[in-house]
Amino acid sequence: MRQFLLYIVIVLAGLLFISRLFYLQIYNPNSNNLFEDNAIRKVYDYPKRGFVFDRNGELLVSNQPSYDVMVIPREVKPLDTLEFCSLLKIDKERFKEKYKEAYNYSPRLPYVFIPQLSKADYAVLQEKMRKFEGFYIQKRSLRHYQTSIGANVLGSISEVRNRDMENDPYYKSGDLIGREGVEASYEEILRGVKGIKFIQKDRFNRNIGPYKDGIYDTIPVQGKDITITIDAELQAYGELLMRNKRGGIVALEPSSGEILAMIAAPSFDPNLLVGRERSKNFTKLFRDSIAKPLFNRSLQGVYEPGSPFKLMNALIALQEGVMTPNEIVTCNGGYHYGGRVMGCHCAYGTRNNMVGGIMHSCNAYFATAYRKILDKNGNASEGIDKWSSHAKSFGLGNFLGYDLQIGQKGRIPDRDYYKYVYPNTFYSTYTISNAIGQGEVATTPIQLANMIAAIANRGYFYTPHIIKKIEGQDIPEKYTTPKHTTIDKENFEPVIEGMLQVYKQGTASALQVPDIEICGKTGTVENFTTIDSTRTQLTDHSIFVAFAPKDNPKIALAVFVENGYWGSRFAGRVASLLIEKHLKGEITRTDLEDWLLRHTLEHEYEKPYSGEPFGINRNTTLEQVSPEEYKELKEELAKLNNQNING
């Protein structure tokens, strides 16, 4: 036995070692990944981020270099601090302070000594840089916005957060990523692919040459330029008109689904979110919980659509065959049902056919139509499902699938929606508010604009999108295939005729634009807020939808102006002007333009926060901006017009 002890011990030791090796190298390898190898330094070569152009080729977003002065404290040799400080425009105290900061961070690693020098300072400094050992200049690329408009469309870029890096291992600490707007939607196209150099380092963190002679190194792929569907001129004009108002506007080209303008008011200058000032400004915008400038009302604002939704009910009534265009509904100043009345502007005994109903926005007419749709088969539950599916075929009640990253579903109710509210019996009168686009119906401006585009096209639409052209690449097919609604083509004509009459003699007759046949529809929507836990009504929202020209439409839009009182008062004016601007390139109705610039709604927005009782609707006042501000706005307008002439 004795002579076997060492044999056994040796063999056991061998087995122990092999199992330990198996554990370390195979069962639990700490990864063979170069990226996770702390012995390899990864040096990135960032490509140029793609430019953004508007539909007319006007450059909207480009890049600007920014120069950071970096320091590696260990490598700093005695220097002429006086000269250095004067070049950097700092005093000696600041120099000492920054140097200490850098040293505390790490004596061996680069640290940003002075961030983002101006080009002029850089030019002077560059010549002298070699005199200051241990300091060097690192170039970074920032976005440069050529315009002050379209912050909600263009978006911005910022440093990646931990979550971005977890989601996509491409991103490493310090990389930039698109945050909102097209910067986020087309991030991968705009950013390109960064190049990587792998550098072998030793345990003191010093570079000792390329890893494996650089066979794994890659060169950067340049970011591609993109052209977006926005018309910068129209966008700028719209943003100017919406000054001192809140709301959202979306203008589409019906024949393509391209977004011509997407205005969210209040807006802000995209240059605020560039570089050193970004975080300060972002916080300021983010904290403004009253005006909410970061809230993109054109995509995220969910409003009851109001009267424009009557167009939908008219279409469904025709499609379902429950009404004919010439059927007359008599309005006695309201719609009476079950002992209740839904009021209407019509005079007692007004007889409306469909065109008349639309033109006068007759509540009684559409209440009748809505009830007929729901009660067609004597079962209101089945009826509302049918009604709902027609409306949804216009892209309402769900995400539209456009190429911007934010949005809201809106709401088109159906049987399931009501099943908890009315578990036993369900009658068409219960939801009569849907007839006039209030109650449970809710849409966003872009959904409503898309609905109008579908009407303008007489039955189909293209998914709204912001991308027009990608350098050397087609835009996704889903933006070039039409989507058909469940309404037949011929049923659109009476509705369109009604919309035309809205301008000719109806609720928007004061907003006519010479030589353009505009089809529109006003909307006035009740809305409420909560003040001190009391539901309080505010001045109605002003809504307007339109497309033009009537034949071969070029623009379809939806305009929401919060608390603008009635449809043609604010929204209608904005819509008419945008249509004229887009179709003619110049404004003949300068009276409308002047009226909009002169008037403000800020006083309306202050009411709920004033803490005092206030009047709404009939008791509200129309207020003007200060003469100075009016002058400024006029100057901006003049500048805009000049640019157009020069451009």
Place this chain on the structure above:
Amino acid sequence: MVRNTNRHFKFDWITIILFLLLAGFGWINIISASHIGEEINYFDFSQPYGKQLIFIFLTFALIVLLLAIDAKFYERFSSVIYIISMLSLMGLFVFGKNVNGATSWYGIGGMTIQPSEFAKTATALAVAKYVSDLNTNIKTFKDQIQVFIIIIIPAVLVLLQNDTGSTIVYGAFFFVLYREGLPKFYLNIGISLIILSILSLKFGGLITTFISGILIFGYYFFNRRKSNLLVFILAFLLSAGVSFGIKFFYNSVLQPHQKDRISLWLRLEKDPEKLERMKKTFAYNLNESEKAIGSGGFTGRGFMEGTRTTGKFVPEQHTDYIFSTVGEEWGFLGSSLVVIVFVLLLLRILHLAELQKSQFSRVYGYSVAAIIFVHFFINIGMVMGLIPTIGIPLPLFSYGGSGLWAFTILIFIFIKLDSNRINEW
């Protein structure tokens, strides 16, 4: 077994080939671990790999010399060799050169020689000589004491020079003596001591005493008729003494760095700050070496492709931590192969030892296997984090002339003795 009687082939070629494989592969890894930059001049004698190449060439001369000397010489002069070796160890206290806190080197010109490496061979010869003496009976207490003294003298001398690793190597002779008839009592005591120490450091003296009490008296209970209760009570008291005494030994006798190593190994340290500090000092080596081995994966990164090896992340990588280079660059396949070759070499030497007709040769052969095994076990175990950090080289692999020559002498004396087996009827 029919052996080739041809003069040139009577040496055990299997051992020689395994020896050459290890030394050669060791050199390849020293190149990886010590080269700087892309250019490699194998004859750049200012670099460790260049120097090691000279050492390897000189080894061949040494081998020829060792095999040329008559086999009887080693037996006859073992006492003299032992005494000279001990004197050289003592001389270090006067002339020694301090490197990394250990006074283990003589500096001669630009070269350094580490006599403790050679002392192992000398001690092996002396033990073999003493045990094989006709008047020696290892079963008697008197002779046990005498052989212990032979072993303890060099062990204490290297300990005084602050070379703890080499001291532990002298524990290898336990295997040899046990094979030659040392009572089982010592084996039991040795194993019990190790188990008791680890248990009481990890779980405290009280729990350990309690457990050992249950085991000892449980054993007595089932063997009542044959046993004397007094012996069991004594054993229990001793184990209790060890369980509580080890804490005192750990706290008062061990040096702080030794305590840290043990506390890291047994995961005793709970203070996160202290752990963090350990990670930056000695545990850094271990951590980097485990990472380097792990990054090798199944097939390894290939010769001179290991990023941690190239980046010199593992300090002392060409000496004590050479196995981490094998792990990173040759992967599971390469490192397992090295382990297997070592095991084969050890088993071959043991097998040859058992074949010896002369007791001197057998005891010496056993000593060779045991000494190499302890080095192999402690070094690779340490590099892979299986045992506490103890600095001793990996035989034939680690950079260093003294070590390489010492192991060459150790092994080739045995090969010579083995070749002489037939003449020893």
